[in-house]
Amino acid sequence: AVNLPVVINTWAFTKATENAWNTLIKEDDSISALVDGCKTCQDLQCDYTVGYGGSPDENGETTLDALIFDGNTMDMGAVGGLRQIKNAIGVARKVLENTKHSFLVGELATDFAKTMGFPIESLETNYSLQLLNSWLEAKCQPNFWANVSPDPSNNCGPYKPIGRLYLPNSHKCRIFDQLLTNEISQKCSDGFNSKNHDTIGMLVINKKGHIVAGTSTNGANHKIPGRVGDSPIAGAGAYADSDVGASAGTGDGDIMMRFLPSFLAVEQMRLGKTPEAAAQYAISRIAAKYPTFFGGIIAVNKKGFVGAACNGMDKFPYSIMNATTTEPVVNYAQC
Numbered sequence: 001a002v003n004l005p006v007v008i009n010t011w012a013f014t015k016a017t018e019n020a021w022n023t024l025i026k027e028d029d030s031i032s033a034l035v036d037g038c039k040t041c042q043d044l045q046c047d048y049t050v051g052y053g054g055s056p057d058e059n060g061e062t063t064l065d066a067l068i069f070d071g072n073t074m075d076m077g078a079v080g081g082l083r084q085i086k087n088a089i090g091v092a093r094k095v096l097e098n099t100k101h102s103f104l105v106g107e108l109a110t111d112f113a114k115t116m117g118f119p120i121e122s123l124e125t126n127y128s129l130q131l132l133n134s135w136l137e138a139k140c141q142p143n144f145w146a147n148v149s150p151d152p153s154n155n156c157g158p159y160k161p162i163g164r165l166y167l168p169n170s171h172k173c174r175i176f177d178q179l180l181t182n183e184i185s186q187k188c189s190d191g192f193n194s195k196n197h198d199t200i201g202m203l204v205i206n207k208k209g210h211i212v213a214g215t216s217t218n219g220a221n222h223k224i225p226g227r228v229g230d231s232p233i234a235g236a237g238a239y240a241d242s243d244v245g246a247s248a249g250t251g252d253g254d255i256m257m258r259f260l261p262s263f264l265a266v267e268q269m270r271l272g273k274t275p276e277a278a279a280q281y282a283i284s285r286i287a288a289k290y291p292t293f294f295g296g297i298i299a300v301n302k303k304g305f306v307g308a309a310c311n312g313m314d315k316f317p318y319s320i321m322n323a324t325t326t327e328p329v330v331n332y333a334q335c
C-alpha cells in the first residue's frame with residue numbers, strides 16, 4: 001500500500017502543512033509545495049524561530065538559514081546567514097533552480113538574492129530588540145555563565161570559547177545540565193527554554209513519488225554573528241532521495257550537524273528500517289554522545305509512511321496531511 005501524496009513537517013506548524021498541501025493538490029509539484037509551506041512559516045514567524053524578527057545574534061541581527069533538497073535530481077539550493085532578506089526559502093529555490101551552485105552564505109547571498117529581485121529589508125522587530133535587550137541584561141548577572149564571572153569590560157560575555165563554556169543560544173541550560181545548580185536551573189526555566197528553537201523542516205512527496213525535503217529557520221538565539229546551524233546543511237537539516245524517502249531535523253543544530261542525522265535516517269530506511277526506527281536510530285547516535293541534547297527528526301519513506309523521534313523534551317509534535325486526512329493532523333513522538 002502507498003499513502004501518497006503526503007506533506008509532513010516539524011512541530012505543530014499546521015498552517016504551513018495546510019498551505020503546502022493545497023499547493024501540492026493543485027499543482028502536484030513537490031518543490032512549489034515545500035516552498036509555499038516553508039514560506040508560510042516565514043511570514044507567520046512560526047514560534048518566532050522561523051523568519052524575520054527572531055533569534056537575534058549577539059549584535060541583535062536576525063539572519064536566516066534555508067535549504068531545499070530535491071530527491072529526484074539530488075540537487076540542492078541553500079542559504080546560510082542570509083541578511084536583510086525575509087524569504088530565505090525563496091532564495092534557496094533560486095540557488096537550486098538558477099545556479100549550478102549548492103550553498104550561498106552571508107552578505108554575498110544577499111547580493112545574489114537582490115539580483116533575483118528579492119527586496120532588501122530590515123529583519124529587526126520590537127520583539128527581536130526585546131530579546132536582545134533581555135539577553136544583554138541577563139548575561140551580566142552573576143551565575144549566568146557557569147564557572148566564569150561576567151566580564152563587563154567585554155560586554156559581559158566570556159566570548160572566548162573555553163572548552164564548552166560558551167553558550168551560544170538559549171540552550172545554555174541544557175548544555176550545562178551537569179553543572180547546573182538548582183538556582184540556575186530555576187533561572188533557565190524562566191524564559192530560556194527550548195521554545196526558542198523551532199525550525200520548520202518539511203518533507204513532501206507528490207503523486208508521482210517526487211520527494212523533496214527542506215528547512216527554514218532563523219537559527220539560534222544570541223549566536224555569535226556568523227554562526228550557521230544544521231538547517232541549511234545537506235544531510236544535517238534535511239535530506240531526500242526519491243528512491244528511498246526523506247528526513248529533516250530540528251533542535252540544537254550545533255550538536256546535530258556533527259552527525260548528519262537526516263542523511264543517516266534516509267540511509268537507514270534504504271537498509272529497510274521503518275521511518276520511525278530510522279529516525280530513532282539517528283537520534284540515538286547523537287544521544288550516545290550528548291545524552292541531554294535537544295532535537296527531533298522526522299522521516300518519510302517513499303510509500304508515504306511517516307515517523308519521528310526526539311531527545312531532550314517530553315514529546316515532539318509534527319504535522320501531517322495525506323489522502324486520509326481532511327485537515328492537518330498533529331502527531332507526537334515520545335522522547
Ligand code: SD4
Binds near residue numbers: 049217229250
Ligand atoms: C539551528 N536547528 O540553527 C536550528 C534551530 C532549530 O528547532 O532547529 N530549532 O540550530
